[in-house]
Amino acid sequence: MTLSNWPKTTGDVSFWYRDIGGFPPARPALDGDTTADVCIIGAGYTGLWTAYYLKKAAPELSIVILEAEFAGFGASGRNGGWLTGGFAWDHERYLSSGNEQSVRAMVDAMGNTVDEILAVASAEGIDADIHRTSELLIATNPAQQQRMKAEINHRRHWGEADRIRSLTADELAARLSIPGAMGAMEIGNVARIQPAKLVQGLARAVEQLGVRIAEQTRVHALLPGTAKTDKGTVTAPIILRATEGFTATLPGSKRDWLPLNSAQIVTEPLPSEIWEQIGWNGREIVGDFANAYCYCQRTREGRIAVGGRGLPYRLGNRIDHRGTPDADTIRHLIRILNKHFPVARNARIDHAWCGVLAVPRDWCATVGLDPKTGIGWAGGYVGVGVSTSNLAGRTLCDLTLGRDTALTQLPWVGRRVRRWEPEPLRWLGVRGMYSLFNAADRREARGGAAPSRLARLGHWLTGH
Numbered sequence: 001m002t003l004s005n006w007p008k009t010t011g012d013v014s015f016w017y018r019d020i021g022g023f024p025p026a027r028p029a030l031d032g033d034t035t036a037d038v039c040i041i042g043a044g045y046t047g048l049w050t051a052y053y054l055k056k057a058a059p060e061l062s063i064v065i066l067e068a069e070f071a072g073f074g075a076s077g078r079n080g081g082w083l084t085g086g087f088a089w090d091h092e093r094y095l096s097s098g099n100e101q102s103v104r105a106m107v108d109a110m111g112n113t114v115d116e117i118l119a120v121a122s123a124e125g126i127d128a129d130i131h132r133t134s135e136l137l138i139a140t141n142p143a144q145q146q147r148m149k150a151e152i153n154h155r156r157h158w159g160e161a162d163r164i165r166s167l168t169a170d171e172l173a174a175r176l177s178i179p180g181a182m183g184a185m186e187i188g189n190v191a192r193i194q195p196a197k198l199v200q201g202l203a204r205a206v207e208q209l210g211v212r213i214a215e216q217t218r219v220h221a222l223l224p225g226t227a228k229t230d231k232g233t234v235t236a237p238i239i240l241r242a243t244e245g246f247t248a249t250l251p252g253s254k255r256d257w258l259p260l261n262s263a264q265i266v267t268e269p270l271p272s273e274i275w276e277q278i279g280w281n282g283r284e285i286v287g288d289f290a291n292a293y294c295y296c297q298r299t300r301e302g303r304i305a306v307g308g309r310g311l312p313y314r315l316g317n318r319i320d321h322r323g324t325p326d327a328d329t330i331r332h333l334i335r336i337l338n339k340h341f342p343v344a345r346n347a348r349i350d351h352a353w354c355g356v357l358a359v360p361r362d363w364c365a366t367v368g369l370d371p372k373t374g375i376g377w378a379g380g381y382v383g384v385g386v387s388t389s390n391l392a393g394r395t396l397c398d399l400t401l402g403r404d405t406a407l408t409q410l411p412w413v414g415r416r417v418r419r420w421e422p423e424p425l426r427w428l429g430v431r432g433m434y435s436l437f438n439a440a441d442r443r444e445a446r447g448g449a450a451p452s453r454l455a456r457l458g459h460w461l462t463g464h
């Protein structure tokens with residue numbers, strides 16, 4: 001790794017804002033105490049989708065969204081642009097709050113989010129570089145291949161047989177050149193997006209429907225009927241928390257969801273000679289079966305964006321400063337770029353950034369509304385919130401309006417899970433898990449058919 005391909009810029013939320021020429025014009029902050037029918041905390045996909053569906057279903061409702069920074073500041077403006085219709089995480093775990101049939105209904109509902117998001121984007125004129133495609137998860141050693149086979153069987157069992165396919169090394173090579181690839185799992189009906197364009201378009205659509213978004217307005221206390229900020233207090237019978245990876249910064253929520261880091265790098269636009277060698281003409285979203293897996297996309301301009309975990313968690317729930325990753329994480333991502341796309345190894349790296357996503361103790365997403373307090377929530381999507389947040393928004397809409405629908409019957413609704421351990425156990429557990437994942441990946445790369453036991457130990461350590 002040379003200094004010449006060290007990222008030109010880092011942080012400042014994400015590359016995706018640079019891609020659209022900077023941040024959107026600021027919206028006014030809250031200007032004193034106010035009342036509303038519904039108050040939403042957080043203007044990422046979850047908060048915005050919830051407001052969107054509520055306003056469409058009940059235009060008379062007054063809705064205010066309180067946002068600490070600006071709409072799209074969080075993971076919604078920073079992610080890998082994988083719109084997959086998959087969900088967090090382990091289907092079996094949802095059996096504790098449902099049954100096989102309801103878990104399959106959830107798989108269906110999640111899968112349908114892709115069409116739903118694309119339909120709304122089209123209806124609202126949101127241009128988010130959307131490209132309907134498939135997802136390719138590559139296996140590059142025998143242990144990964146074994147994990148891939150198990151995942152294909154698992155997904156087929158849970159109702160995704162129609163959209164899952166196994167690709168041989170030759171079938172994959174005809175579409176995409178990744179050295180050492182032994183095959184791939186292909187998942188149909190997904191899309192590549194530009195995340196900041198989606199969240200900005202959604203914020204505009206929601207405002208046009210009459211929702212008020214108050215930016216630079218941080219909630220510091222959340223009680224039944226009131227959300228307190230230093231710019232005023234909102235009194236509302238329904239308050240919905242949509243703060244995902246930042247939830248741990250709210251008083252009383254420190255140990256609910258762990259803020260896990262994810263980071264990305266993006267190359268300069270690559271010339272056609274390089275693309276001819278890589279292929280990738282289907283613009284599939286591409287990842288791998290490593291234990292510390294990566295996620296990649298070919299952007300609108302022909303750049304490669306590579307994402308992965310790097311430094312997974314900072315002691316005491318600390319969150320990055322406007323998306324600046326540490327040097328080790330950047331090195332880790334450059335190594336992945338060089339390994340999977342060696343012909344691009346001399347490409348300039350234009351940007352590196354990071355963000356936080358939320359991990360519940362059982363790694364399963366939840367959505368709910370407590371009728372006694374009027375406080376609702378959605379999140380804990382782990383790494384798959386681009387589509388899950390849409391289903392969460394529609395579900396929170398139904399719960400808020402007191403509707404008993406197919407969505408409110410899904411097994412993630414109203415799930416309560418135990419909290420994370422206090423520090424330093426939380427930090428030791430997550431750091432330990434990722435150290436074991438990285439060691440397992442190194443061991444698996446050296447050969448041997450069986451997935452390394454170190455990875456299993458890593459999963460066990462944090463109940464993953």
Ligand SMILES: Cc1cc2nc3c(=O)[nH]c(=O)nc-3n(C[C@H](O)[C@H](O)[C@H](O)COP(=O)(O)OP(=O)(O)OC[C@H]3O[C@@H](n4cnc5c(N)ncnc54)[C@H](O)[C@@H]3O)c2cc1C
Pocket residue numbers: 041042043044045046047066067068069070071072073074075076077078079080081082083084217218219220242243244245246247249250261262263264295307354355356357378379381382383384385386387388389
């Ligand atoms: C680097 C990265 C890559 C990812 N890649 C993918 C991907 O490719 N596909 C996928 O499906 N998922 C991905 N994810 C996850 C996905 O982006 C998130 O699950 C999703 O965006 C969550 O949306 P949200 O609205 O719930 O949260 P966020 O977008 O994080 O929004 C929360 C908002 O709440 C605001 N807020 C926080 N605290 C307060 C407060 N006290 N008062 C007021 N406002 C507050 C924040 O400023 C923020 O704007 C990725 C995440 C990261 C970080």
